Amino acid sequence: MSVTPEQVRSALAKVMSPRGQPLTEAGVLSEIVIHDGKVFFSINVDAADAKAWEMVRAQAEAAVRALPGATSAMIALTAERKGGAPSPTSTPAARRGVQPASAHRHPAQGTHGSPMSRQAPIPGVAAIVAVASGKGGVGKSTTALNLALGLRDLGLRVGILDADIYGPSVPKLTGIHDKPELNDAKKMIPISRFGLSVMSIGFLVEEETPMIWRGPMVMSAITQMLRDVAWGTLDIMIVDMPPGTGDAQLTLAQQVPLQGAVIVSTPQDLALIDARRGLAMFKRVNVPVLGIVENMSYFQCPHCGTRSDIFGHGGARHEAERLGVPFLGEIPLHMDIRATSDSGKPVVESEPDGPHAAIYRGIAKAVKDGLGLAASVA
Ligand SMILES: Nc1ncnc2c1ncn2[C@@H]1O[C@H](COP(=O)(O)OP(=O)(O)OP(=O)(O)O)[C@@H](O)[C@H]1O
Ligand SMILES: [Mg+2]
Numbered sequence: 001m002s003v004t005p006e007q008v009r010s011a012l013a014k015v016m017s018p019r020g021q022p023l024t025e026a027g028v029l030s031e032i033v034i035h036d037g038k039v040f041f042s043i044n045v046d047a048a049d050a051k052a053w054e055m056v057r058a059q060a061e062a063a064v065r066a067l068p069g070a071t072s073a074m075i076a077l078t079a080e081r082k083g084g085a086p087s088p089t090s091t092p093a094a095r096r097g098v099q100p101a102s103a104h105r106h107p108a109q110g111t112h113g114s115p116m117s118r119q120a121p122i123p124g125v126a127a128i129v130a131v132a133s134g135k136g137g138v139g140k141s142t143t144a145l146n147l148a149l150g151l152r153d154l155g156l157r158v159g160i161l162d163a164d165i166y167g168p169s170v171p172k173l174t175g176i177h178d179k180p181e182l183n184d185a186k187k188m189i190p191i192s193r194f195g196l197s198v199m200s201i202g203f204l205v206e207e208e209t210p211m212i213w214r215g216p217m218v219m220s221a222i223t224q225m226l227r228d229v230a231w232g233t234l235d236i237m238i239v240d241m242p243p244g245t246g247d248a249q250l251t252l253a254q255q256v257p258l259q260g261a262v263i264v265s266t267p268q269d270l271a272l273i274d275a276r277r278g279l280a281m282f283k284r285v286n287v288p289v290l291g292i293v294e295n296m297s298y299f300q301c302p303h304c305g306t307r308s309d310i311f312g313h314g315g316a317r318h319e320a321e322r323l324g325v326p327f328l329g330e331i332p333l334h335m336d337i338r339a340t341s342d343s344g345k346p347v348v349e350s351e352p353d354g355p356h357a358a359i360y361r362g363i364a365k366a367v368k369d370g371l372g373l374a375a376s377v378a
Contacts, residue, residue, distance in 0.1 A: 003069035005032045008039055011063040018052040023060060028053075033217055037071035039064050040220045074220035076255075122226055124233045125159070127259040127371050129290065132282070134274025136243030138266045139295035141169040142341050143331070143363075144240040147262070149348035150357070150364030152195050156235040156373060159190060159197040163252060164242040165221055168202030175344020179203055180229075187230040194349045199229050219255055226256065235373055245274075245281040253285045259371060260290040262328065262363075267297055267315045275316070279323060290370040291326035292316050293363055296333035307332070326370065329363040331356070 009024055009032065017026040023043075030042040043060065045053045057075055064073035122128070131144035141164070148160045162170035171177065174196075180188040180203055190197035201221055231237065239256060242249060253261070261282045265275035275292060282289050294316035299308045320327035331337070337356055340347040348357040 001069050002037045003034060003039065003064075003067050005034060007067055007069070008032050008034070008041075008064055011067055012060055015056060015059045015063050017056060018049065023056065035217075037069055039070050039073045040075075040217045042076040042219060042223075074217075074224045076220045076223035121257050122231060122237070125231055125237050126235050127373060128237045128239060128257055129367065129371070130163075130239045130241050130253065130256065130258050130261045130282075130287070131264060132241040132249070132253075132261055132278050133243060133264045134245055134276070134278040138243075138264050139331070140243065140264045141173055141240050142337060142346070143262075143264050143293055143295055143360075144238050145170065145173050145341075145346050146337075146348045146356075146360040147364055147367065148196050148238045149194060149346060150360040150362075151236055151238070151368060153348070153352070153357075153361055154364055154368055156368065157233060158195075159199070159231055159234045159237040161225055161237055161239045162198075162200030162202060163222055163225070163239050163256070165201045165218060166242050168200045170198060170200040170240060171202040173341050173344065173346060174198055176200075176203065183230050185230070187228050189230050190232075194346075197231060197234065199225055199231075201225065219251060222252060222256065236368075236371070245277045250281055250285065253282060253287060258287045260288045260367075262290050262367060263292045263325075264295050265292055265316045265319075267294055272315050272319050275319065276323070279325065289325045290367055291328035292320040293328045294330040297330035298332050300332040300334045302335040326366065328366045329359055331359055331363075 012029070013022045013024045015023045017023055017028070019026070023029065028043050028045055030044060032039065032041045034040070043053060043057055061073045061075045064070055064075070131140050131147065133140050141162070145160060148158050152158045160170060162168045164170075174191075174193045176191050176193055176198060178191055180191055180199065183189055188199070190199045191203065192198070239258070241252065261278075263275050263278045263282075265272055265278075279289055294314075297316070300306070301308070316330070317327045334356065336351065336354070337347050340350045343350075347354065348360050351357055
């Protein structure tokens, strides 16, 4: 028999909030969602108190996991600033001399009120960068993975998180079919492939299972993939985002402690309108856009190598100039890029000396420079 919300609530009533009242009376719990014995909910607290609540979150998770009929618990701590985002120095913690989470940002970040100030960074991970687009099918996942490999080639320790919970494609692109194992601290160990640390919701669910997610579940799943994974020490984590700029994506952009975003667009006008939407989304949550990549920029004949600008090439470069964001590079529409991705060995890995790998490495260099990262691997 699956556990019920009432049973979960009575277990949570025994967990005390930092102010000493039962968790169920602290006014911080979201709706409790239970699916096949898997329990999901979030604890919504003021950003200034987030540290104190992390222990409560862990206790709540342990209490729920201990319930008979609960097969797993995903509990997200969502920290929001109350009263319209006060400046860091006006929070009670800052007045007491406690540094806000934003003080731990990467030095390249400056202090422009990014959502990093709302949540703690992942220990050991120096920078997290989202690869996003306004619409689907423009080549985000292909770009994300080849960009990750390009960053690896520049001497960085790189992780890739497939946050596309609706259609995870990283398992296919990397040819990974294993399930992650747990370490002694019960954290999932990312799967190591091509020198990258790889994590995808696709490793945890059957590929054919249709996934129907509700808002809090999406956030819990993402939070778990960020926090309950033993990521180790990484110079950069690339996040392959789900397509679009709806609420789920906005929440994700808000919740994942991002240092920057890379927008992938195709040259067609329509995609550019969508790309503008993507830019606007990151602007709303104060995540700096590192630049735009034009994918499927021109058609390159696999036989003779001749280039044809079948889509009216160059739109993304102009748009980037107009919007004042860097243009990171253009990737041709080429059979090899598609075929290597489909076979689970992306082009930067399978043809490291070829022209496509050089393009991705160029984009990787621009991203690395944009973040001010130094190589840590010889
Ligand atoms: N430059 C390219 N040349 C040829 N094929 C490409 C290129 N980029 C991507 N593709 C192919 O286009 C298809 C869509 O790419 P991909 O899955 O990376 O897009 P996506 O934006 O992540 O899609 P979704 O929105 O569904 O997540 C894939 O079959 C991929 O192999
Ligand atoms: Mg994708």
